[in-house]
Amino acid sequence: MRIIQPSSKRIGRFLEVPNLIELQLNSYKWFLEEGLPELFKTFSPIWDFTQTNYIELVSFTLGEPKYNIQECRDRDMTFEAPIKAIVRFGGRDREVIESEVYLGDLPLMTDKGTFIINGRERVIVSQLSRSPGLYFEEGVDSSMQVIVSARVIPNEGPWLEIESDANLVVRAQISQTKKLPITQLMKALYGFEKGRGRSQREVGKAFGKRIVDPVVDEDTGEVLLEAGTILTADKLAGLSDAIKARKTLMETPLGTNEEILNSFSKIVTLEEYDWEALVNKRPMADINENGALVIAKGQKIDKDTAKKLESMNLGPLEVLDILPLVEATLEADPTSGPREALLDIYKRLRPGEAANEDAAKQLLYGLFFDVKRYDLGKVGRRFLNQKLGIDVPLEIRSLTAEDMAGILQMMLPYVQREAERDDIDDLKNKRVRSVGELLQSQLRLGFVRMEKVARERMTSTDQENLLPG
Numbered sequence: 001m002r003i004i005q006p007s008s009k010r011i012g013r014f015l016e017v018p019n020l021i022e023l024q025l026n027s028y029k030w031f032l033e034e035g036l037p038e039l040f041k042t043f044s045p046i047w048d049f050t051q052t053n054y055i056e057l058v059s060f061t062l063g064e065p066k067y068n069i070q071e072c073r074d075r076d077m078t079f080e081a082p083i084k085a086i087v088r089f090g091g092r093d094r095e096v097i098e099s100e101v102y103l104g105d106l107p108l109m110t111d112k113g114t115f116i117i118n119g120r121e122r123v124i125v126s127q128l129s130r131s132p133g134l135y136f137e138e139g140v141d142s143s144m145q146v147i148v149s150a151r152v153i154p155n156e157g158p159w160l161e162i163e164s165d166a167n168l169v170v171r172a173q174i175s176q177t178k179k180l181p182i183t184q185l186m187k188a189l190y191g192f193e194k195g196r197g198r199s200q201r202e203v204g205k206a207f208g209k210r211i212v213d214p215v216v217d218e219d220t221g222e223v224l225l226e227a228g229t230i231l232t233a234d235k236l237a238g239l240s241d242a243i244k245a246r247k248t249l250m251e252t253p254l255g256t257n258e259e260i261l262n263s264f265s266k267i268v269t270l271e272e273y274d275w276e277a278l279v280n281k282r283p284m285a286d287i288n289e290n291g292a293l294v295i296a297k298g299q300k301i302d303k304d305t306a307k308k309l310e311s312m313n314l315g316p317l318e319v320l321d322i323l324p325l326v327e328a329t330l331e332a333d334p335t336s337g338p339r340e341a342l343l344d345i346y347k348r349l350r351p352g353e354a355a356n357e358d359a360a361k362q363l364l365y366g367l368f369f370d371v372k373r374y375d376l377g378k379v380g381r382r383f384l385n386q387k388l389g390i391d392v393p394l395e396i397r398s399l400t401a402e403d404m405a406g407i408l409q410m411m412l413p414y415v416q417r418e419a420e421r422d423d424i425d426d427l428k429n430k431r432v433r434s435v436g437e438l439l440q441s442q443l444r445l446g447f448v449r450m451e452k453v454a455r456e457r458m459t460s461t462d463q464e465n466l467l468p469g
Contacts, residue, residue, distance in 0.1 A: 021113035023126070024435050028109040031436030032062070039440065040085070042371055043447045048458035053091035055454055058098070060085040062106065069110055076119030080105040089467065097467065109435070124435040131431040132376055133383030134407065135422040136414050141165070148414040148421075150407050152384075152399065155377030156444065158367070160399070162407060164415055168328035170408060174367060178348045181333040182404055183260055183326070184341045190254040190401035191338025192364055198251045199391035199402075204244025206231050208262040212249040230259075233267050233284060254401045255338050257330055263405060264323040271316050278306035280327070281319040287312075325412055369398045372448065379431065 037060075044057040063082040065072075072079040083103045090096035107115045114121045132155045141147050149163035158175030162182055165171070171179040198212055208231065215225040224243060229235065230253060236244070253259040267284065270277060278301050287294045289312060295305050298320070309317075335341040339357065346353075346360035353359075368374050376384065376397045385392055388406030413419035422429065433441075 024113035024124075025109070025111075027434035027436035028113075028439075029436075031439050035436050035440040036060070036443070039443055039447055043451055046451050046454050046458075048091075048455050050459060053089070053094065053458045055458070056088040056090070058086040058088050060103070065108060069116060072116045073119050073121075077116075078105070078107060078118055079110065079116035080107045082106075099467070124438060126435065127433040127438065128430050129433050130424065131383065131429055132380030133429075134387045135424055135429065136410070136419070137424070138414070138421045146417075148411055150411060152403075152407075153380070155375045155380055155397075156441070157374030162411075164325065164411060168325050168415070169332045170325055170329045170411060172404075174349070180345060180348055181329050182408055183257075183329050183333045184335050184344060186254050186260065186401045186404040186408075187256070187335060187338050187341040188345055188364060189368065189399065189404060191342060192361070192369065193400055198249055200247045201250045202244065203231070203239065203246055203248060204236065204241075206250055207233070207236065207266060208252070208259075208264075209250040210253045212251060215243065215246065215248055217243075230262070232262075252402050252405055254405055257333070257336050260326060260330065260405075261322055264326040264409065265320050267318060268321045269316055269318050273310070273317065275303070275306035275310040278309055278317075278319070279303055280324065281321055284318040284320060287314070323409065323412060325408060325415070329408075371397065372444075372451070374398060 040057045040060055045054040046056075047054045061084050063084060065079055065081045067075060067077050067079070069079055071077070083106050084100050085103050086098065087101045088096055088098045107117065109115060110121075114123050116122075130153060132153050135151045135153070137149050137151065139147050139149060143166065145166040147163055147165060149161060152160040152162070160175075161173040163171060163173075170182045172182045172185050173179045201209060203215060203225075211225050211227060211229045211231065214223050214227045216223055224239065225231075225235065252263050254263060265282075268281075270281075281301050282298050283295055283301070284297060286297050287309065294308060294312075295301060301309065301319075335344050342360045342364060343355045343357065346355045346363055349363060350359075366373060376399070378394050378397070381392065381394050381397055384390070384403055384406075385394075388403065388410060390402055390406055392400060392402060414421065
């Protein structure tokens with residue numbers, strides 16, 4: 001009888017067993033080489049409350065562990081190394097002093113991906129957490145009306161909740177505080193940004209946008225569109241197809257109610273229509289009948305005027321179609337510009353305190369622009385860019401007015417039940433936070449406390465005897 005050997009036994013090739021702890025080792029290496037230096041850079045310099053003296057964390061060094069791994073096991077010690085920082089202390093009318101300061105001990109990872117804590121071997125388990133980004137959800141209110149909500153989750157900082165109501169008014173809520181119209185937050189952010197939300201766009205597809213760089217005819221050198229021009233229907237009508245297809249740097253003007261209306265509107269030519277299709281639209285030119293003005297250019301068409309226009313048999317009609325969510329939200333928004341919006345937000349978040357512009361700017365900066373307290377992270381910024389179809393640079397890890405505009409634009413399909421809500425438990429909306437990222441997150445809390453203590457001591461201690469330590 002002949003025995004046939006299975007083919008698998010005859011194969012000489014085999015797969016090497018992968019290094020299963022490589023993820024942990026690489027993550028801890030990232031923490032030492034990038035995560036920890038990023039924290040030092042973020043929290044430096046630290047100024048006192050009077051903006052007189054400062055402490056600058058110049059660099060840091062990781063010393064040698066006092067005991068090796070085996071000695072730590074035998075002596076019930078922790079395998080760790082001291083962190084020492086070069087600290088520069090100075091201020092107005094003060095000589096700069098530089099010295100080395102001991103900050104603390106950092107547990108070191110062994111080559112097996114573990115830590116020795118009090119003689120016992122420990123491991124930090126990676127976390128599967130909700131990825132920073134933007135998520136759309138549905139729910140019902142007390143009157144059983146469907147409401148659509150969006151949630152902006154940063155890497156560090158408070159969540160931003162945005163939801164629509166039965167009247168199509170969209171409101172934002174910052175970390176369980178009072179709700180405010182999203183257009184108000186948009187105007188406040190726009191007034192604070194100073195050019196953060198700029199991106200490259202095609203001229204022909206940028207109705208309502210403001211041009212940052214002038215558009216020049218390459219053949220004649222003629223300036224076709226000056227820098228700062230807002231692209232209206234009249235401006236776009238006089239451009240060639242080649243110019244319309246050209247990309248240039250632009251920003252979305254969102255500082256006033258009029259700019260917001262223009263940014264959320266599009267020109268539509270209605271070939272055939274009834275009066276219902278005309279309601280809430282705005283004609284692109286004055287409409288007259290027998291010399292009498294029926295409706296002026298840019299005015300909203302109400303129900304009675306719509307019926308009148310239908311009976312006039314005007315033929316194709318060019319109208320401005322504005323996102324209904326924007327019109328409803330602006331009607332509920334008591335502010336008209338960035339400064340007014342900023343002060344109103346301060347009154348809502350700090351009731352009872354006297355509102356002034358500097359305090360309001362400081363509050364908004366702390367909420368959304370201070371990288372020590374609010375950080376979308378590169379993952380969150382990329383997620384937002386992909387979801388909203390915008391092109392904000394990855395270095396900008398704070399919320400922008402353009403993000404708010406994109407969220408408002410995207411909410412309409414969800415309100416109209418044309419888009420499916422995001423499944424928050426889907427694995428595509430999760431990410432692994434490994435040891436390096438978890439350590440950085442914990443150390444960030446320590447740095448916040450250290451910053452607070454340093455500020456208090458710089459302010460309260462005898463100014464003549466202050467030293468970096």
